[in-house]
Every structure is written in C-alpha cells, then in structure tokens.
Amino acid sequence: MLKKVELEDFQNKLLDRRVQIEKNLTGTTLELEGMRDLELNDEGDYAAASAETIVDSAILVQQRKELNEIELALDKIKKGSFGICEMCEEPIGGPRLEVKNFARFCITCREITEKEQK
Secondary structure: OOOHHHHHHHHHHHHHHHHHHHHHHHHHHHHHHHHHOOOOOOHHHHHHHHHHHHHHHHHHHHHHHHHHHHHHHHHHHHHOOOOEOOOOOOEOOHHHHHHOOOOOOOHHHHHHHHHHHO
C-alpha cells in the first residue's frame, strides 16, 4: 500500500505531465491548422508537409491516449485504488509506478494483456 506522501508525489507528477501534454496538444493542433493555410509550390513541398502532418497526427493520438490514462490514474488516487493492478488486484510495484506513473497493471499482468492484444 502506498503512503500518503507517495500518493501526493504521484499525483503531482501526473498533474505536471497532464499540463505538459495539454500544451503539446494545443501546439501541435495549431501547427496542423497552420499547415492547411500553407501555399505549397510543388509536389516535394506537398510530400514534406504530408509526412509531417502524418507524424503530428500520430503524436496527437498517442498524447490523447496518455492524457486519458493520466485522468484514470488521478481518478484512482481520489478513489483510493491507485497502484493496484486492475487484473490481479495486487499492488503494482513502486519502481514500475516510478517509470510509468499511470500504470494500470503489474508487470506480470501487463505481459499477459500485451500478448492478448497481438
């Protein structure tokens, strides 16, 4: 079971990351909107802009997914279930939570869910 100080630390890290992602999402969205207004002179310009748009769009999707995971983790902190594996209901190790603050599964269960998704 995590101590109150540890929970507050994770909550602060999650809140900081949420702010960063929200800034990233706003910036990337503005960049994509700006690209729509570009006057592209040739196919090379168009290809470069398209490639950049594809990458930016993929980043947006990934960041939105991470933002959802952060919101789930913050909700779990409020409910008192943060740091508990959703699958086996055992505590998620501290080192794993340090690396991935919004982890929903312990290492063992994460491996099982990843195999099932393939």
